[in-house]
Amino acid sequence: MTDVLISGASVAGPALAWFLRRAGARVTVVERAPGPRDSGYAVDFRGPALDVLAEIGILDEVRSHETRMRGVTMLAPDGSVTGELPASTFAGDLEVPKRALTRILHRVVDAEFLFDDTVTALEQHDDRVTVAFESAPTRDFDLVFGADGVHSAVRRLAFPGTDPIEHLGMSGAGFTTGNLLALDHQGLLQPAPGRAVYAFSADDPAAMTVSLSFATATAELDRADRAAQEAAVRAAFADHPWPQTPRLLAAMTAASDFYFASTCQVHLDSWSTGRVALLGDAGYCAAPTSGMGTSQALVAAATLARCLAEAGSDHAAAFTRYEKELRPYVTDNQHLGRQAVSTFGG
Template sequence: MNVKVLVSGASVAGPALAYWLNRHGHEVTVVERAPVLRDSGYAVDFRGAAFDVLEGMGILDEVRGCETGMRGTDLVDEEGRKVGELPVEAFAGDLEVPKRELTRILHRITEADVRYVFGDSIDRIEQDDTGVHVGFERGEPATFDLVVGADGVYSTVRRLAFGPHDRFVRHLGMSGVGFTTANHLGLDHTGLLHSAPGRAVYLFSAADADRMTVSLSFATDSAALDLLERDRQQEIVRERLAGVGWVVPRLLEEMDGASDFLFASACQVEMDRWSDGRIVLVGDAGHCAAPTSGMGTSQALIGAHALARHLAASAGDHAAAFRAYEDELRPYVEENQKHGREAVAMFGG
């Protein structure tokens, strides 16, 4: 049965779902707020059943070819002296690749069969027995059989269909900033982690030998900081890391000119249900486990595959498909969210 599906979000969960839906014969449109395919994000890793999904998509070998090759992380004190070490698995999982490479691959294998609309976003959703009637910020209104929110922690689809973000986004007490800068520490597929109560500094270099990725984390009491202007976010970073030694003063200076500056809080998305009528959520939009879980990408891939599989088996009964999808995935998500909360302590939370 051909179903007309709108997917919001072109990062990982959205294109992965579009691949499987198209493979089952459905007509898929993906709308993405960014004007072009996103080239942001640092590294993503894969564990467990995510490998089966990549294999089923025929891209496992290609993804493996993009491996960062990280060799582990040294624990250092506030002067940069080594005091311990962590194995590569602590951060990189069983396989780690730059996120931009994964999104590029997912887009490439779907662009011929899936309609992508960049530079637009959903601004209205109404549903009835005939379908979901969707308004867009730029494009003309359209009606779809199903709408899927695969648009991240601050999902537009979730906000419009389920309610405001503060009903579902749970702050885990930590925020931070990420960016890249010159690799002035000479890191070679290795990382450095300084962690103390209320803060953490994590530095690594992998895919590009000349660049170093910087993560500066600190304890906070609200995820609302994510929505502030960059200037104010940078002020907060400086305030929270004032007095920290080692290379931190230099990093704070380099933060100002970073073109890939990203401020984000460690959050989880907790919902009693991931669907409402003809609308369903997948990936971080419905059940973010927090970056500290190390399972976000795997969860997105596995969830997309499960949702498409249940839709294909439901003979047009989307409500039954959504229930089966949630019944299958929720125990896995809850376990990952537990690990995400526990791991916050490693980063100073």
């Protein structure tokens, strides 16, 4: 029985864990967070990702949490209506709250979870990988998978000296507040050169999710503290003409779930080295603007697991086939991510 480690317990990690457990592997999942992540806003699924949910056996349950968004109203910077976008523009074929997907995946995955921990060292051998953790004892695994996001610890250790992150010129803050704009399964989008406001209310009528995006030359703010990040958002929107903007900025400061990130992509010549492979944002983030992050994570997990099953004990052949099959899909998604930056005001 193969003994594998997966770093990251968001979407790609638990999905891969489910498929590998079905194939008979022993699976350990290590996650930096102290427990299953209850953060995140809405995630959407498109095309083949629905087939993956069905294969795992959770499609109907996931559908029961559908946000049922009705569409997005386009606004000029002064608040006047300029048009409407269909719900599918942001919601894809199916959209659910991120926390609902996370809870479902964690419930159906039969694996050992190491929460509040992370990988600190990898030593590859011909027949195993020795992994050191921040808290847990050092252990050997047959294979290691990095599904730990754009700033992947596994990627940093397995691909030393590489800097595969490309900043696409936009950063932004996200947070939840009261439904200040009285939205009902509806979104508002104000795209403008250099900045954009997006707000929506979906599953909870009393709550509204807000995203304030603006042009940035680098991703340095990602490493700053919240005070500096908030200051940058306020500076970017200080002269914004929409009368609601000051209310949104005040709500940002009061929000308990404030989140800041830059719009980035990850580009690597290879997604594997030895007995270590990457999937999801860790290996090939397409940028949030692609609308394909969750779908790509699910499709990647299913593809990687199938390639491993078909290759038997030849992990190198499995990794080669996985990349050959998936890279065209990833390339298309990354193209979408680049195209959409301008729509969001980048």
